[in-house]
Amino acid sequence: MINNSFKRYLENIHNRDSNYKQILSKEKGVRNMKRKILNIAAIFLVIILTGVISTQIYAKIKWNIEFKEYKNLPSAETKGTLKEIKEDGFSEILDVDYLTQDGIGIKLNSILLTDDCLDMDVTFKFDKNLEVNSQTFSSGFTIYDENKNIYSIHSRMHIGENTKYDNVTLFTYKELGVKYNKKDVYAIQLASSSGITQGDVDEENRTINMNITLRAKDKFPQSKKLYIRLFDPGFSMIESENNNNENKIVNAEDFSLSDAKWIFEIDVPDKFYERNSVELKPENEISGIEFKNITITDTGLNLVFKSEEYDKLIKDGKDMDSSEFLEKVQRMLYISDKDGNRYNELNIGSTENEQEYKMTLDVGLKYLDDLYINYNNQKEKLIEK
Numbered sequence: 001m002i003n004n005s006f007k008r009y010l011e012n013i014h015n016r017d018s019n020y021k022q023i024l025s026k027e028k029g030v031r032n033m034k035r036k037i038l039n040i041a042a043i044f045l046v047i048i049l050t051g052v053i054s055t056q057i058y059a060k061i062k063w064n065i066e067f068k069e070y071k072n073l074p075s076a077e078t079k080g081t082l083k084e085i086k087e088d089g090f091s092e093i094l095d096v097d098y099l100t101q102d103g104i105g106i107k108l109n110s111i112l113l114t115d116d117c118l119d120m121d122v123t124f125k126f127d128k129n130l131e132v133n134s135q136t137f138s139s140g141f142t143i144y145d146e147n148k149n150i151y152s153i154h155s156r157m158h159i160g161e162n163t164k165y166d167n168v169t170l171f172t173y174k175e176l177g178v179k180y181n182k183k184d185v186y187a188i189q190l191a192s193s194s195g196i197t198q199g200d201v202d203e204e205n206r207t208i209n210m211n212i213t214l215r216a217k218d219k220f221p222q223s224k225k226l227y228i229r230l231f232d233p234g235f236s237m238i239e240s241e242n243n244n245n246e247n248k249i250v251n252a253e254d255f256s257l258s259d260a261k262w263i264f265e266i267d268v269p270d271k272f273y274e275r276n277s278v279e280l281k282p283e284n285e286i287s288g289i290e291f292k293n294i295t296i297t298d299t300g301l302n303l304v305f306k307s308e309e310y311d312k313l314i315k316d317g318k319d320m321d322s323s324e325f326l327e328k329v330q331r332m333l334y335i336s337d338k339d340g341n342r343y344n345e346l347n348i349g350s351t352e353n354e355q356e357y358k359m360t361l362d363v364g365l366k367y368l369d370d371l372y373i374n375y376n377n378q379k380e381k382l383i384e385k
Contacts, residue, residue, distance in 0.1 A: 066167060066171075067167075067171050067174060067175075070167070070168075070171045070175075071171070071175060073231075073259050073260060073261055074101060074102075074259070074260040074261070075101075075260060075261040075262070075263055076099050076100070076101050076260070076261075076262055076263065077099075077263040077264075077265065078096055078097075078099050078263075078264055078265070079095070079096075079264075079265045079266075079267070080093040080094055080095050080096035080108065080264065080265070080266050080267070081093070081094045081095060081266070081267040081269070082094075082111060082113075082266060082267065082268055082269055082272060084271075085271070085272070090110040090111065090112045090119070090121070091110060091111055091112070091113075091272070092109065092110050093108050093109065093110060093111065093266060096108055096264065098123075098125055099262050099264070100125075101258060101260040101262065102257065102258040102260055103126065103127035103129065103130050104124060104125070104126055104127075104130070104233055104257060104258055104260075105124070105125040105126075106122065106123070106124055106125075106230055106233075106262045107122070107123045107125070108120065108121075108122055108228065108264050108266070109121040109122065109123060111226070111266065112299065113220070113226075113268070113272055114220075114276075114277075114297045114298055114299050114300075115216065115219045115220055115277050115295075115297055116215060116216045116219065116220070116295075116297055116299065116300050116302055116360070117213070117214065117215060117216070117220075117297070117299040117300055118143065118151060118191075118212075118213070118214040118216075118220060119211065119212070119213050119214075119299070120211070120212040120213075120228070121199075121209065121210075121211060122209070122210045122211070122212060122230070123207055123208070123209050123210075124137070124139070124207065124208045124209075124210065124233065125205070125206060125207045126206045126207075126208075127206075128206065130257065132206075132208075132235060132257070133235040133236070133237060133255075134198075134201045134203075134208055134235075135235075136159075136235040136236045136237070136238065137198065137208055137233070137234070137235040138156045138157070138196055138198075138210075138233075138234070138235070139156055139196060139210065139230050139231070139232060139233040139234075140154055140155045140156045140168065140230070140231045140232040141153075141154050141196060141212055141228065141229060141230050141231070142154075142168075142172055142227075142228075142229040142231070143212075143214065143226065143227070143228050143229075144176065144226075144227050145221065145223035145224070145225060145226055145227065146223065146224055146225040146227075147221070147223070148176050148177070148178050149190060149221050149223065150172075150173075150176075150178060150188055150189045150190065151189070151190050151191055151194075151214055151220065151226075152189055152190070152191040152194040152214050153168060153169045153172055153189065154194050154195065154196065155168050155169075155232070156232045156233075156234060157236075158234075158236070158254040158256075159236035159238060159252045159254055160236055160237075160238075160251075160252030160253045160254045161254045168231070168232075169185060169186070170185065173185075190214075190216055190217060190218075190220060190221075191214040191215060191216060191217065192215050192216065192217040192347060192349065192358075192360070193214070193215045193346070193347050194212075194213065194214045194215070195212075195213060196210050196211070196212050196213075197210065197211050197213070198210055198211075199211055215300070215346060215347060215360055223268055224267070224268055225265060225266065225267055225268060226265075226266045226268060227263065227264070227265055227266075228263070228264040228266065229261055229262065229263050229264075230261070230262040230264075231260070231261045231262070232256060232258075232259075233256075233257045233258055234254060234255050234256040234257050234258075235254075235255055235257075236252055236253065236254045236255070237252065237253050237255065238251075238252045239251040239252065276297060276298055276365055277295055277296070277297050278295065278296050278297075278365065278368065278384055279293070279294065279295050279384070279385040280294040280295065280296060280301075280371070280382045280383065280384060280385060281294060281382070281383065281384075281385045282373055282380035282381070282382060282383075283380050283381045283382070283383050284380050286373070286375050286378045286380055287378065288307060288308075288309055288375065288376055288378075289305055289306070289307040289309075289310070289333070289375050289376075290305060290306040290307070291303070291304070291305050292304040292305060292306060292356065294373075294382065294385075296363070296364065296365055296368065296371075297364065297365065298364045298365050298366075299364055300346065300360055300361060300362060300363065300364065301335065301343070301360070301361040301363050301364075301371070302358065302359070302360055302361075303335070303358065303359040303360075303361070303373075304351065304356065304357070304358045304359075305333075305356070305357060305359075306353070306355050306356045306357075307333075307355065307357075307375075308355055309332070309376070310332060310333060310355075310357065311354075311355040311357075313328060313329060313332060314329070314350075314357075317329070330342075330345075332375065332376060333359070333373075333374065333375050333376075334374050335361050335363065335371060335372065335373055335374070335382075336372050336374055336379075337367070337370045337371070337372065338370055338372060338381075343361045343362060343363040343367075343371075344361065344362040344363075345359060345360070345361050345362075346360045346361060346362050347359075347360050348360070368384075
């Protein structure tokens with residue numbers, strides 16, 4: 001007797017050929033669905049990539065336009081030559097008068113150049129129709145040599161503006177054809193510190209004297225020519241109020257006086273390469289610190305050292321009160337005269353080597369006979385190596 005129920009089960013429900021076709025049909029549907037999903041994902045990916053690429057393209061176009069505008073800014077150029085070095089180390093600049101644009105005349109007066117320092121005296125002269133706040137006036141500057149060694153690029157601070165990016169540095173590199181590390185764009189600059197500070201102000205003659213100072217990371221090259229660019233002269237007007245003996249800026253506005261560039265080409269005579277530089281060492285060994293290099297010039301003393309204890313103090317400083325940290329750092333290591341009077345530290349920072357630091361001090365060769373190094377209550381005279 002035929003089991004009809006079992007037959008129907010085999011022919012309809014468990015039919016191999018029929019089920020195979022259904023499986024294929026479902027698998028095809030799954031594949032089609034997968035293909036649709038992949039196509040949708042691909043479309044989204046193309047949209048995202050197109051958006052990213054478009055953003056990059058537009059950013060590049062914008063950057064190129066801004067660079068072209070920067071390169072085409074009005075500029076005036078002049079040449080001069082350094083005169084004989086005076087007793088104070090400075091040299092007057094010959095054949096250079098005021099270079100004038102937009103009612104602003106700029107004159108380079110003198111330059112001091114050593115292995116570790118470049119110091120420059122500059123005068124700005126203004127037409128009577130220009131309003132200038134002499135208290136906050138400043139300028140940007142760029143200094144490089146004939147081999148495109150970048151001494152420093154220093155932009156003026158725009159107080160009161162929300163400028164996030166300073167393209168002058170990258171524009172200068174592109175203009176000069178200088179290669180640089182995109183992860184550290186300032187690494188190729190030779191100065192460890194640079195700045196422009198105000199000197200005398202003559203209201204009657206409408207002049208402001210400024211001093212530009214650079215300190216070398218290692219050693220400035222023996223440049224045959226120096227190119228000094230001054231740009232973006234301007235000032236800020238600041239409104240502040242005093243709350244609990246603290247001054248707080250409540251309003252500020254920046255005023256740029258010109259988009260022009262003032263370019264000076266200065267010939268450096270061979271006699272400028274006869275720089276005095278003396279290597280020093282402690283008269284007796286000092287425990288706990290290793291001196292890699294101690295040199296002194298007419299303008300400063302450079303001290304490169306390695307110390308595990310000093311390094312630990314620097315790293316522990318993140319958890320200290322700032323005044324406590326500064327006091328401990330200054331007490332651990334300093335240069336003084338025989339009576340204990342300290343010489344001023346200009347800057348200090350780590351080198352590329354582990355536990356190694358470099359300190360620059362404001363003391364020159366004329367104090368050579370009265371220099372003492374102090375480290376953790378140990379004091380030794382510095383003598384020529």
